[in-house]
Amino acid sequence: MDSLVGFVGKNYVLMAGDTNAGRSIMRLKEDFDKLVPVDSHKILAKSGEIGDGNQFCNLIIRNVSLYRINNETELSTKSVAHYTRRQLATAIRKNPYSVNLLLGGYDKKDQKGSLYYLDYLGSSKKINYGAQGYAALFVGSILDRFWKEDLDFEDGLELMKKCLREVEKRLIIGTRCFLIKMINSDGIAVVEKVMINSKKKNEIEEEN
């Protein structure tokens, strides 16, 4: 039900998620932000059970915060990914969290963005582009075709909108509204909150 898309560009990471929160056939909330900030330069995009997502993401965010307080240094994206993976892997055989995640982050040390695919079993993979949920089935091939190394921000945003347009058009579960966030050296920024309606002539409206 949840759609998350992310990819790495030239000195930034672009991530988008739909803003629906639902349970079974009912849409509970239409402006639900699934891209939670872990710290100033990392986003954890969550999908799956809403409760598990909240609890698990809180766990990660608080522990990353604790590390920073104890050690007076920020963790790199790779470290956060490994920590998150370890928490998911130990939980799966005890008290599983039904959350699939995309972790995106920008590391000032390497001056590069990175994206990690994490699923509820504790699988983890560093990827250049990817998606979670049903969106992955549609968006995977678009990103395979059009993603390039070191995309400019404008080209990246265009590519992201192309992906979201496809999700809105072809996914039978209505997801019209998406939130796009970017992480670069300055931190996390909300790029756009888009509303896509493929039947209208001007498909994409920006909502502020």
Add this chain to the structure above:
Amino acid sequence: MAGKNCVAIAGDTRFGVRNQTVALDSNRIFKINNRTLFGMTGLNTDILTLRESFKFQMNLYNLEEEREISPKTFAHNVAQTLYSKRFGPYFITPIIAGLEGEDYTPFLCATDLIGAMEFPKSFVVAGTGEESLMGVCETFYKENMEPEELFEVVSQCLLAAVDRDALSGWGSVVHVLTKDGITTKRLRTRKD
């Protein structure tokens, strides 16, 4: 596969969730030390967890014993680790390939998910395409192959088997271990 004082281990690099491919560059073959290579197939989360667990155990072994572990001992360690979870197993199939002893005798070991070991002299296979691999390895295997020939045979076996298996492919990596070191080559396979 074993050759004359050399072993080769090859695997594909697809990471997928059932029928959906997520990544094309996942590495499942790990170097334990200069004499031992260790590959795993199966559930990605267990592969990563066990990789970290064995890395930790081997670091501790090196510090305590002040020497490198031999492939045979490592294989037994793997089997013990897997059997310790007999009633809640790790869903992986490991393969250990190494060169044992002063005269670099090839050593191969494969276990099942709960640590039942076998030590064939010729080749070991694992994964979703293991039946195809078994067949093609049986056909092409010869005794006492030199490293170059071993590399060719292992590559062709892997390529042939992943072509038949829907869940394998999307790139592959071949490591050849001789007493001079490890040579690693990446091959292009079918991307479907």
